[in-house]
Amino acid sequence: MDLATDPTSETVLVGTNPAGTAFHAFVTSRSAGLYRGALVLTGSPDVAEELVQETLERVYRKWRAVAAADSPDAYVRRIMVNLANDRWRKFRRTVPAPPGGEMTAPGDEYGRIDSRDQLVRALQNLPMRMRTVVVLRYFHDLSDDEIAGDLGISASTVRSQLARGIEKLRGQFPERSGLSTQRPRKESDDSV
Amino acid sequence: MTPYDDVRPSGRGGGTPFEQELVSAMNDFADSATAPAFEPDVIARSSRRKRGVAVAALTAAAVIVGAGTALATIGHSAQGAGRAAGAEPTVPATASPAITEVNARWHFAQVELVTQKGHGLATIDLAGLTLKDAKTMLSKHNLRTGSITWAPCTGRRGTVLMVFHGTPRLVKAVGDPDYLKGMKLTDTVNVDLCSGNR
Numbered sequence: 001m002d003l004a005t006d007p008t009s010e011t012v013l014v015g016t017n018p019a020g021t022a023f024h025a026f027v028t029s030r031s032a033g034l035y036r037g038a039l040v041l042t043g044s045p046d047v048a049e050e051l052v053q054e055t056l057e058r059v060y061r062k063w064r065a066v067a068a069a070d071s072p073d074a075y076v077r078r079i080m081v082n083l084a085n086d087r088w089r090k091f092r093r094t095v096p097a098p099p100g101g102e103m104t105a106p107g108d109e110y111g112r113i114d115s116r117d118q119l120v121r122a123l124q125n126l127p128m129r130m131r132t133v134v135v136l137r138y139f140h141d142l143s144d145d146e147i148a149g150d151l152g153i154s155a156s157t158v159r160s161q162l163a164r165g166i167e168k169l170r171g172q173f174p175e176r177s178g179l180s181t182q183r184p185r186k187e188s189d190d191s192v
Numbered sequence: 193m194t195p196y197d198d199v200r201p202s203g204r205g206g207g208t209p210f211e212q213e214l215v216s217a218m219n220d221f222a223d224s225a226t227a228p229a230f231e232p233d234v235i236a237r238s239s240r241r242k243r244g245v246a247v248a249a250l251t252a253a254a255v256i257v258g259a260g261t262a263l264a265t266i267g268h269s270a271q272g273a274g275r276a277a278g279a280e281p282t283v284p285a286t287a288s289p290a291i292t293e294v295n296a297r298w299h300f301a302q303v304e305l306v307t308q309k310g311h312g313l314a315t316i317d318l319a320g321l322t323l324k325d326a327k328t329m330l331s332k333h334n335l336r337t338g339s340i341t342w343a344p345c346t347g348r349r350g351t352v353l354m355v356f357h358g359t360p361r362l363v364k365a366v367g368d369p370d371y372l373k374g375m376k377l378t379d380t381v382n383v384d385l386c387s388g389n390r
Contacts, residue, residue, distance in 0.1 A: 027232040035227040040218045045225045056230060057239040116217035123218070138211065139218045170210060 023063055027056055030073070034080060040139050041084050041132065043124035051087065055080040077140070078150045081132050085151075088128040115173075122172045130165040133158055244317055318352040323385060326352050330381060338380035342387040353384040 031052060038048035038055075058079050059066050069075040123131060129151070136147045144155040144162075151158070316333070318326045327337055343353055 023236070024232040027230055027235065031230040032227040035225075035230075036222040039225055040222050048225075049228050052230060053235065053238075056232075056235045057242065060236050060239040061243060116213070116220050119214060119217040120221040123214075134214075135218070138215045139222070166211070166214075169214065173210075 022067060023060060026059070026066075026072075030076070031056065034076065037077070037135070037140065038080060038084070040120070040123075041081070041135050043120065047087075051080060051084055054083055058083065074146070074150070081136070081150055085128055085132065119169070119173065122169055126165055126168060130161050130168075133161040134165040134169075137162055318355055318383070320348075320351050322350055323352070323383070326383060335381055338382040341382070341384050343384050345386040349386055351386050353386045355381050355383055 034052045034055060035048055038051040039045060042048045042051060055076065059076055062079075066072050066075050123134065126134065132151065133147055136142045136150060142150070144158045147158045148155045316329055318329060321329065323337070323340065330336060345353055
């Protein structure tokens with residue numbers, strides 16, 4: 001969701017009246033994507049809706065800065081993840097995850113869906129900062145530096161949080177850990 | 193060798209089967225719910241209301257810690273005493289020097305004060321005020337009322353219904369004159385009052 005390559009980006013950035021068409025266009029084109037990210041981050045549709053609403057209100061107040069930013073999407077995403085962290089600190093909202101999970105047979109589609117559901121719920125049990133790092137990496141597909149910039153932390157902290165987060169998730173799914181530790185060999189590994 | 197070598201994620205997008213499964217799980221979950229409709233108008237209104245409340249709270253806090261004494265010294269203490277601190281969004285009197293733009297919205301009885309860098313500073317909400325109170329409020333920011341018109345409504349007679357302007361933006365000549373060069377300057381806010389006839 002890069003605004004610079006998006007055909008609607010020109011209309012989004014045109015205009016300085018926050019109540020004008022630029023803000024309207026931004027909300028129309030971006031709210032669904034923001035909601036998807038908020039949903040994965042919070043694990044709750046209601047909380048995600050509140051988070052996006054609050055984020056867009058903040059965006060409205062800072063619209064000129066958002067529109068003038070090099071990457072408005074990154075700016076808005078930063079607002080959202082920081083609001084999510086603030087909210088978590090205030091309310092400590094978590095979605096309780098049921099313990100463990102049954103093994104699913106290979107090819108069992110229902111089991112696969114159930115397993116993924118459990119994985120998402122396990123994700124929600126991670127500490128907020130750790131969860132945010134995992135979501136930014138695997139859902140938003142950001143680099144260490146981009147995540148570090150969003151959260152105001154160092155890239156090494158991002159890497160350690162990410163490693164710990166994945167380790168915790170794997171610990172809850174031992175049946176998958178056997179697979180996960182077998183990293184695919186890369187050609188670069190052979191050259192070393 | 194780092195302490196995380198055995199579990200360090202293999203890269204963006206998920207390299208190991210577990211990471212790929214995690215990515216799929218998050219995408220499935222994100223697709224599982226339909227995004228609700230977010231109305232820009234509602235968001236804008238809510239944002240303005242929260243900002244007004246925040247400004248009112250700051251004003252109240254300033255009064256509590258002693259700014260009220262300074263304001264009373266300036267005068268018009270009776271005006272301030274008659275109104276509950278949080279009843280209407282108001283702006284601190286000290287905000288005036290930073291204001292360079294005044295944006296009156298025709299559909300709200302609000303005058304938005306904007307700094308030179310374009311950041312919203314505060315909103316004066318004149319809704320429901322008497323003309324005298326509205327004039328006092330505006331005069332704190334070196335603004336004045338322009339044309340006064342009456343409109344039928346169900347509210348109290350003589351109270352402000354809305355403010356409006358004839359030009360795209362009212363700009364008040366405070367601050368950097370170069371920034372304002374070529375723009376139509378005025379310090380006047382036109383007011384619609386409730387005639388109470390409806």
